[in-house]
Amino acid sequence: MTVWRLAVREILHRKLSFLMGVISVTTAVACLVGAQTLLRADRVITGHLLEQKQTEVEQSIAAKESVVKQAGADLEDAMRKHMLGLGFNILILPKEQSRSELLLNGMTATMPESYVDKLGQSNIVTVNHLLPSVTRRVLWPEQNREVILIGTRGEVPIQHRALKKPLLEEVAEGKMVIGHEIQKELELKVGDTVTFQKQEFTISAVHPERGSTDDVTIWMNLRQAQELLGMQNLINAILALECDCAGDRISAIRAEIEAILPGTQVIEKYSQALARAEARSKAKESAESALEQEKKSGQATLLREKLGRDQLEQQHTGFAAVLVPLVLAGSAVTIFLLALANARQRTEEIGILRAVGLKSQQIILVFLSKATLIGCAGALLGIGLGFWIGWGLGGLSGTGLAWQQLFATGNLLQTIVAAPVLAIALTGIASWVPALLAAQQDPAVVLQGG
Template identity: 30%
Template sequence: MILRLLGKEIWHRKINFALTLAGIAAAVALFVALLTAGRASEDETRRLMLKMKFNLIVLPKATDMAAFWATDMPQGDLPEEDAARLAKSPALDAEHYVATLQQKIDWQGRQALLTGVAREISSGGKKAMGYEVPEGACLVGYELANALNLKKKDQIEVLGTPLRVDNILVEDGSKEDIRLYVNLRDAQKMLNKPGRINSIQALSCQCYGQTVADLRKQLATLLPDAQIVEYRSIALARAEQRELVARYVSYIVLAALVGAAAWVGVLAFLNVRERRTEIGLLRALGYGSWKIFALFLGRAILAGVIGAAAGFAVGTEWAIRYGAPVFEIVSQTVAPLYSTLGWALVIAPLVAALGSLIPAMLAVAEDPAVALMEE
């Protein structure tokens, strides 16, 4: 009978229930969208860091830094093994290392930045941040591909080496647009520099706050023929970006939960007020406190479960459809985060029940005689 009453009452007071549901679904949608987009945003941070370049770069000591800042091209070279040596050393606490060999070349009547990249060395099985290009393949910058009308799967020849175009990079508005990424082995062959590299790019999360002077001192003994440069603004931006996102997401989720509980509470209170006589009648008909309590709490829990499922669907859809442009996320990285459905199905009914607890207790405490006599 209680379930029948619950269903019939909900159907009768559709607007109140729909508003309750909407409040819960909105909070869950926000929670799911933030977490789903947040996960994608983590991947996006990697992409952005790649876009901004790594925040540390190790160059041959022979590089004139004034010329480097003017051209972005290192001078001289380093043994390829230096990347692995650097990665193994405790001197630099970085997470990603990529050895590169790059040189400005003339190709098909245009200037291109030939960049050979080695397989990335990442600590703790972290996802690679940079491009990984197999031997015999290449990635072509947007401007270069556009000017030469290159498409994916085209066969090209660069400095006598045949290459397959694996992808055309998206427009970046920087030197990336004239870059030609190849495997380090291919680049070494093309430039006739076997076993050599001319930069090691590193991404260090812990470098924020660590002084470059310290890093240089430690590197002097490890790689005497190298020098280290930190892109300080990038390091700061990265640290600040992470802190900001983490701080605001937790505040927003907390505010959404409190807001949803308050919203459910207010609507439950209105529902109790509207049903004073009905509660009195049920008491007169012999319904005990627990049945009355179950009637109101059951309503909230049902709204929580349906709201959680609806909120998950809406939040996921939002994250997939709008999260990408808002967070500048590569769309394919935004995928449903099914673990949030499980959490939502636990948290939403709990929050809804908590929000309805006081109104449900008021319903139980309602003096049936007074309610019936007042009418």
């Protein structure tokens, strides 16, 4: 016979009282563990949602970046074409070429064709495309009319750079490109054969109307043009396209070219080119701004989501902070009342046990043993129930929540381990006074029927 056995026998005899005690402790522990589980689930789900949102935002930004990049490339290509249509950005002319003469009668001074090769082999960084040319206003004797003859050999590669897509194709030998006015007056079309200064040429292309001297210009291979004009190995100008001449860069270009080709001068071809380059820069800025906006928008979305989750977590935390202590206190009061009722109910048997010699500590021990059993049973049930409820409520968000994730970090495990200790302490403290009262009962009063 032991005190423990005495407690167990009494529990089996008064099952309802025990059951009520267990339910009370189960409620308290379930509340505590449930609240902790739910808070932990909140944290895990927040992590998931934010991670998911982050991925979505990153994907969106990546998609936007791709679109912006593509749009930028398209814009750049379009700009290249526009700039080509506008003419050359800069002209590199012999130093002795008079500007007045140039405007009145066209190019008159010459320079060696080797200049363009020298420029191409240099480390020049401010221009992208080089086109050497000869230009002369001449008589087309077979047609009895004046035209501007331009001989070009196409682009000269800049050797220290990767090969760029050429803006202008070379006009092949025996081919001729004509302007709109010539085509119109002579009723020529692509594929027609014409004779120019006793040499035959096939029309390979006709430019649309440009409203400039281009409309009365014919283009042919540089070497053929040089022969016709008696300018072997000489050129009038080097046309540099796609100069990086936005803002105040023209002076840098001049300095760089004059350092490589001392006997030359550089003039800006058209002011529109600069405007276009600036517009291009603007377009790039605009695309970058759109991307930045997208990033900001993504960050704002993430922040909103985080704030929303934080608010929900705070609500749950606040609710738990009120509910858990209340339920714990309610449970303690219930256990106290149950133990008190139990002590009154057991007056006679306690009197008997005291009469046969049990010490007051042993009577207290009987009550505390029962309280311990109630605490253990309530804690085990409460842990299971609380975890199940917390996990279930956490899963209501629709996010797949594996129970293992709840234990990965945080203090849920500590709470679950501490719950039985807390439950036993709760029942022990709540039962202490009733146990003390029971132990102090006078057996004589009981035996006398009082």
